[in-house]
Every structure is written in C-alpha cells, then in structure tokens.
Amino acid sequence: MGEAAELHNRDIDTVQASENPDDTGAVYVHQMCHVGEYYDRSVPGSLGFPSGGYTVSHAWTEGHFDHYFLTGDRRSLDTGRAVADFFTRKELGRPYDFSSTRTPGWYLIMLAATYAATDDPYYLNAARVVIDRVLETQDTQPRPLPEYQQAGRQPYQLGGWSRMMVPGHCQCEPRHRGNAGFMVAVLLAGMKYYHDVTGDPEVKEAIIRGARNLLDETYSDEARGFRYTSCPNTGFRPGASPLMVEGIARAYLWTDDERFGRMLRESLPIAASGSSYGKGFSMYYRMAPRVLADLDAAGFRLKAAP
Numbered sequence: 001m002g003e004a005a006e007l008h009n010r011d012i013d014t015v016q017a018s019e020n021p022d023d024t025g026a027v028y029v030h031q032m033c034h035v036g037e038y039y040d041r042s043v044p045g046s047l048g049f050p051s052g053g054y055t056v057s058h059a060w061t062e063g064h065f066d067h068y069f070l071t072g073d074r075r076s077l078d079t080g081r082a083v084a085d086f087f088t089r090k091e092l093g094r095p096y097d098f099s100s101t102r103t104p105g106w107y108l109i110m111l112a113a114t115y116a117a118t119d120d121p122y123y124l125n126a127a128r129v130v131i132d133r134v135l136e137t138q139d140t141q142p143r144p145l146p147e148y149q150q151a152g153r154q155p156y157q158l159g160g161w162s163r164m165m166v167p168g169h170c171q172c173e174p175r176h177r178g179n180a181g182f183m184v185a186v187l188l189a190g191m192k193y194y195h196d197v198t199g200d201p202e203v204k205e206a207i208i209r210g211a212r213n214l215l216d217e218t219y220s221d222e223a224r225g226f227r228y229t230s231c232p233n234t235g236f237r238p239g240a241s242p243l244m245v246e247g248i249a250r251a252y253l254w255t256d257d258e259r260f261g262r263m264l265r266e267s268l269p270i271a272a273s274g275s276s277y278g279k280g281f282s283m284y285y286r287m288a289p290r291v292l293a294d295l296d297a298a299g300f301r302l303k304a305a306p
C-alpha cells in the first residue's frame with residue numbers, strides 16, 4: 001500500500017514534464033484529477049479543486065527518498081530533488097518571509113529531508129534561510145495582550161509566532177491574536193527536522209519555547225485535548241494526533257518537563273485509533289513513528305485509553 005501511494009504521488013501528483021521546464025517538480029494543491037484539469041468546476045460532494053496552483057505547504061519529499069533507499073529506483077530520488085528544487089526556485093527568488101507558520105514548517109521538512117538524502121549543501125543553505133526568518137519572528141520576549149484580547153488567557157504571549165488571526169481561525173471582532181495550533185505544530189516538526197541535520201542549539205531552545213506556547217495557547221488539561229486555534233471562543237476536543245505533538249515529544253525528550261509528559265500521557269491514547277479518512281490515516285502514520293522514537297528514547301510508555 002505504501003509503494004502504491006508513493007508511485008501515485010511521484011508519477012501522477014508531481015509534474016514530471018512541462019512546456020515550461022521551470023514547472024518540473026511542481027505539486028498541485030488538492031487538484032481534481034491531479035494534473036489533468038479535466039473539470040472547470042467542483043464536483044458536488046468532492047473535496048478537490050477544479051484547478052490548483054502549487055504551494056510548499058502541500059508537497060512532500062521524504063517518501064520519494066525512502067522509496068529510493070528501499071528499492072534503488074532512481075526516479076524516486078530524482079523526483080524528490082526536483083520537488084525541492086522547484087519550491088526553492090519559487091520560495092527563495094526573493095527575500096524569504098511567510099504568513100502561515102505551516103509554510104516554513106513543511107518547507108524545512110522538505111529541505112532537511114532532501115539534504116539528509118543527498119548530502120548536497122545547497123539544500124542546507126536554503127534551510128538556513130528559512131530557519132533564520134523563523135527564529136527572527138518568534139516571540140522570544142513576552143508580547144503583552146490588552147485586556148480585550150485575554151479572555152481568560154495569560155496577559156502575554158511567549159514562544160509562539162503571534163499574529164492577528166484570520167476568519168476561519170477567529171470569527172470575533174476584533175480578532176484575537178495567536179495562531180492555528182496545527183500550523184505551529186507543523187513548524188515545530190520542521191524545526192525538529194532541521195535540528196536533526198544540524199544540531200543547532202538555538203533551534204533546540206526555540207522548539208522548547210514553541211512547544212510551551214502551543215500548550216499555553218491551544219491545550220486544555222481538563223479536556224485532555226487541543227482546540228483548533230488560540231481563539232478563546234473555540235472549543236477543545238479530547239485527544240491528540242501525532243501531527244500535533246511531534247515538537248512536544250522532542251521537547252519532552254530534551255527537558256523531561258512533566259507538563260509535556262502529562263499532555264502526551266493523557267491525550268495521545270485517546271486518538272490512538274487513527275482515522276479511516278485517507279488524509280487523516282496517512283498523516284497519522286507519517287508522524288507517529290517519529291513521535292514514538294522520541295518517546296522511546298525518553299523512556300516514556302503510553303497506556304491504552306480506558
């Protein structure tokens with residue numbers, strides 16, 4: 001099943017040839033019929049877009065490299081590099097910046113995975129450009145919140161990448177400051193990938209700060225789960241997927257902070273059954289091995305939910 005998914009992603013989802021050579025390596029976003037563009041409008045009841053652009057937050061390379069190392073199929077290696085090359089041309093043709101934290105998160109995952117697979121410093125240099133902006137924009141000093149922004153939260157924000165949230169993340173007027181929790185979680189995962197290939201101590205400390213901020217802003221001990229965003233008017237849901245806790249698990253490995261341990265112990269087992277929906281299923285098993293590896297290294301054991 002894994003190989004079938006990889007070959008589909010490699011040979012259908014990814015642009016292998018184009019009239020514009022610069023499009024080689026592009027990956028469409030939620031594209032119906034993938035690169036076919038057979039429809040001019042959405043099909044009722046479907047989740048795909050009739051036409052789509054390209055974004056680094058919806059493209060991945062690790063599976064291509066894993067398939068190459070397991071099978072020796074160079075088309076997978078070449079495709080992984082082509083995807084990383086396309087998005088580096090697209091993202092770094094101007095001074096780097098981002099608005100959504102998942103964008104540098106997925107980009108760091110892509111670049112670190114490509115560097116680990118190829119040992120080509122080009123990808124490490126690109127990752128350094130991204131991580132420099134991530135570190136620059138993190139709230140390393142407490143960011144005061146005016147009273148109308150607090151609504152039961154702390155009077156400041158620290159360790160995150162606070163912004164005025166958009167509709168869909170906060171419907172309040174005026175909008176609350178904060179972030180979508182899953183986007184911060186993806187960024188922490190990307191920073192972890194970067195640390196894995198560099199050992200950068202500044203990034204280590206930034207991950208720990210970010211993990212604490214993620215709990216401050218979006219986690220409830222009482223609910224044993226996360227809410228979608230920092231908005232205090234959104235509800236909590238019990239349980240946590242591996243996507244939400246990859247950075248937290250690494251922070252726990254480094255700090256042995258019981259706050260991290262309690263969250264992992266109480267919320268992960270609730271969601272241990274995963275998802276039958278394709279996206280949720282694949283994301284669960286994409287992230288879970290890395291989370292479990294860190295928990296095992298920390299001597300941590302999970303018990304099944306009652």
